[in-house]
Amino acid sequence: MSLTVGHISYLNCAPFFHYLREEGFSGPIQPGVPAELNRRLAAGEIDVSPSSSFEYGCHWRRYLLLPGLSISSLGPVQSVLLFTERPLEELRGEEIALTGESATSVNLLKVLLREYYGFSQVPCRVPEGPVEETLSAGGPALLIGDRALRAARSAKPSMQIYDLGEIWYRQTGLPFVFALWILRREAAEMKSREVLDLTAKLGRSRTRALGALETLAAEFPERQWLGEQGLLDYWRCMSYDLTEAHLEGLRLFFHLCVRHGLLAEEPELHFFP
Secondary structure (H helix, E strand, C coil): CCEEEEECCHHHHHHHHHCCCCCCCCEEEEEEHHHHHHHHHHCCCCCCEEEECCCCCCCCHHEEEEEEEEECCCCCCCCCCECCCCCCCHHHHEEECCCCCCCHHHHHHHHHHHHHHCCCCCCEECCCCCHHHHHCCCCCCEEEEEHHHHHHHCCCCCEEEEEHHHHHHHHHCCEEEEEEEEEEHHHHCCCCHEEEEEEEEHHHHHHHCCCHHHHHHHHHHCHHHHCCCHHHHHHEEEEEEEEHHHHHHHHHHHHHHHHHCCCCCCCCCEEEE
């Protein structure tokens, strides 16, 4: 039995996936944005995926985590950005436009503004048109992934850009875990040997990529708009581990989500095997 694996179609996932086929994984891989992969994972359409840490927090009894793997930041993340033409403190009560692509980033924004900036509420909505149109009209907006990277490079001088990973690290001193490798419990029971095999191949792919980032950047077609140095700087600001410090940051995030009514309970962290 082969595992069906989700793939976040952002540049920050490249170290896990670029060499995964060469390392011997032959199962189906389904790309998508984080919110879409969350839905597919919950519906059983995929077995395992790098998915929003908030998705695990909402439905942790359904899932296990692959140990040692994450998509995190220890400071600026460069691709989870709040754009505003006014200082952050002046946005109190103002509606913030969202892409709708991520659950973790939206709830991180709410936690940061409520816990550390004293906001009583953080009204958000997904506009009918592209979020970039809200930015052009002067409204505040949260962008994630490659769209955030692009928007930051084309932002007009009056635009203020707040990196949520940087704010979290400044306030807590801890890594922020944006995505975990989440495994459905049914897949863990029925395909345990395949899960062990995938975990090993993901680790080798990550090690291979991080050990030769210059080579990886040169092979990537996306370097045309971001540039090889831009890619290197981006990957080097990410963390792909899941250490005790990462877990401490993750538990704090879940604790604050409960405090501010975003989660009903603090999830337990359960790992495969």
